[in-house]
Amino acid sequence: MSLEVKICGLASPNVIDAAGKNGARWAGFVFFPPSPRYVDARLAIDLAAIARSHGMETVGVYVNPTDRLLDETAPAVDWIQLHGQETPERAQAIRAQSGKRLIKALPIAEAADVEAARTYEAVVDMILFDAKVQPGTTRLPGGNGRTFDWTLLEGRTPSLPWMLSGGLDADNLAQAVLESGAKRVDVSSGLEDAPGLKSLDKIAQFMNHARTLGPKEQTP
Numbered sequence: 061m062s063l064e065v066k067i068c069g070l071a072s073p074n075v076i077d078a079a080g081k082n083g084a085r086w087a088g089f090v091f092f093p094p095s096p097r098y099v100d101a102r103l104a105i106d107l108a109a110i111a112r113s114h115g116m117e118t119v120g121v122y123v124n125p126t127d128r129l130l131d132e133t134a135p136a137v138d139w140i141q142l143h144g145q146e147t148p149e150r151a152q153a154i155r156a157q158s159g160k161r162l163i164k165a166l167p168i169a170e171a172a173d174v175e176a177a178r179t180y181e182a183v184v185d186m187i188l189f190d191a192k193v194q195p196g197t198t199r200l201p202g203g204n205g206r207t208f209d210w211t212l213l214e215g216r217t218p219s220l221p222w223m224l225s226g227g228l229d230a231d232n233l234a235q236a237v238l239e240s241g242a243k244r245v246d247v248s249s250g251l252e253d254a255p256g257l258k259s260l261d262k263i264a265q266f267m268n269h270a271r272t273l274g275p276k277e278q279t280p
C-alpha cells in the first residue's frame with residue numbers, strides 16, 4: 061500500500077479519470093464560489109459518479125457552509141471537509157445531521173496551531189494540516205500552494221487519522237513525508253498548469269512518487 065492521496069479541486073471528467081486510474085483514494089470538490097476550482101452541486105453529482113466508478117471516495121470542501129449547501133451537495137459527497145472557522149460544536153452538528161465522515165482543516169504556521177487538533181478529536185474523523193496564509197494575501201483559505209514547516213507535526217499529531225497538505229508537488233513530496241511522517245496527503249495547485257487547470261502529466265508524476273512512499277497498510 062502506498063501513500064494515500066486526495067487530489068483536490070477536480071472539476072472535469074478527464075481529470076477525475078486520471079486521478080482514479082493513477083490510484084488516488086479521494087477526489088475533492090470545492091464548493092466555495094470564489095475558488096477557480098469551484099463546482100456547483102449539479103456538476104459535482106456527475107463528477108462523483110465518475111470518481112466512484114474508479115473506486116474513489118469523494119470529499120466536498122466547504123468554507124463555513126450553510127445547511128442548505130450541505131443538503132444540495134450531499135449526493136456528491138462521501139466526506140465533508142470543513143475549511144473555514146467552523147467550531148467543534150458546528151462540526152459535531154454537521155456530522156450528526158449529515159451522517160458523513162468529517163475532515164477538519166487546520167491552518168498551520170507554528171506549533172500551537174497543531175495543538176488545535178485536540179479540540180476536534182472527538183467530533184471529526186480526520187484532521188487536515190494545511191498552510192496558514194497571511195491575512196489579506198488571498199481570498200482562499202486553501203488551494204494556495206503554500207507550504208509550512210513540516211517538522212512542526214513531529215510528535216504533535218492527533219490520535220485520529222490526519223492528512224498533510226499545503227504546497228505539495230512531485231518535487232517536494234518525499235521530503236514532506238519524511239519530515240512530517242504523513243501517511244496521507246492532499247494536493248491541489250501543485251498539479252496545475254494554471255489556477256483551476258489540472259495537468260494530467262503532473263497527476264501521473266505525483267502519483268508515481270506517492271506509490272514509492274508511505275505505509276504498507278490502508279488506514280481507516
Ligand SMILES: O=C(O)c1ccccc1NCC(=O)[C@H](O)[C@H](O)COP(=O)(O)O
Nearest residue numbers: 068095202203204205226227247248249
Ligand atoms: O482549492 C481551493 O480553491 C480551496 C478553496 C477554499 C477552501 C479550500 C480549498 N482547497 C482545499 C484543499 O483541500 C487543498 O487541496 C489544500 O488546501 C492544499 O492546496 P495546495 O496548497 O494548492 O496543494
